[in-house]
Amino acid sequence: METDGQxxxxxxxxxxxxxxxxxxxxxxxxxxxxxxxFIVFTVFLPSYVLQMPVVSGSARFTQELIGSAVWAVGxxxxxxxxxxxxxxxxx
Numbered sequence: 001m002e003t004d005g006q007x008x009x010x011x012x013x014x015x016x017x018x019x020x021x022x023x024x025x026x027x028x029x030x031x032x033x034x035x036x037x038f039i040v041f042t043v044f045l046p047s048y049v050l051q052m053p054v055v056s057g058s059a060r061f062t063q064e065l066i067g068s069a070v071w072a073v074g075x076x077x078x079x080x081x082x083x084x085x086x087x088x089x090x091x
Contacts, residue, residue, distance in 0.1 A: 013030055013033050016089050017089060042074045042078070045074055046067045049070050055067075
C-alpha cells in the first residue's frame, strides 16, 4: 500500500484515483473486477441457483421468478456499486 502523508491508501483496485493520470495496470485491474463480477453474479449464480434440487423441483413459474430475482439482485447491486465508485472517484 502507498502513503502520501494522508494515511494508507486502499489496494490498487479500490483506491481513490486521479482519472486523468490512471496507470494502465490500474485501469485493466478495475475493468477485470467489473467484468468478472457481472459475469459471475448475472450469469453463473442464477444458473447455479436454478440447478439446485429445491428450485429445479418446483413449478416452472417459481423457477423463473427465483432466477429473475437472483439476476435482478446481482445486476442491481453491481449497478449501485458502479454508481458509488464513480461518485467517489474510485473508477
